[in-house]
Amino acid sequence: MSDPNLIDPKVFADEKQALQGGFRLDELDERVWSHDFFADRKSAVSFTLQGGQDRLHRLFLDLTVKAEMPLVCQRCIKPVPFELNDTCRIFLFADEESLDEAMLADDELEGMLLQDVLDVRSLVEDQILIALPYSPRHEDCGNSALDEVNRDKPNPFAVLAGLKK
Template identity: 40%
Template structure:
């Protein structure tokens, strides 16, 4: 253990950009979701204590590392962490219930006004 070498720790910067197709949790339709991950990671040997200041620093995450780094798994984890728990379109309608249980709803009236082709 060497003290007094702040700023000399190895850091890993992970940047991921792209676009994913997520399933909207309201209308179940597809929605494009831009991925933007930019993380700083500090490699730590497994079993080694993570320095307390790293735990308090939101900018840096510690990752346990033994031997080779599984880059794919790391990228996957970071993307999963960045994903919204319940992705939703900003504006969309929930799907109509199957079987025409709905009584005359204002939306159904609107739809018939529009002459939409509901083939039931």
């Protein structure tokens, strides 16, 4: 496999392999970069993936996703800084039955079925979408909005004075 982001999840977890890498948002799937919230589609996202096995001999992948990506403020539609730094553990199950069983026993658990080839990109994509705030906003849009108006537009009184000349 030449693409390092394509892994065999069973081998990866079994051998406690590790992988790190990064993408720009626009290198990911359309369902990510086309999301209305992103103010800059060139934002860089980095990840680390660590395979392992827990006490119950269940295989897992620990995924950490980090990024500093400006989002679009849902109140004033100007960029608002957003820092993503999330880790999740994804358990790997050989069949649907054991996956369902584990999910029933623990509703916090994240699990997926083993597959021969797993694209790490899709894990990172899911994690980004899950981590997005419900409605990103500045704490105080008013101030920055006023700054912008004052800088971009001439003083209305100056304009009036000009008309009178």
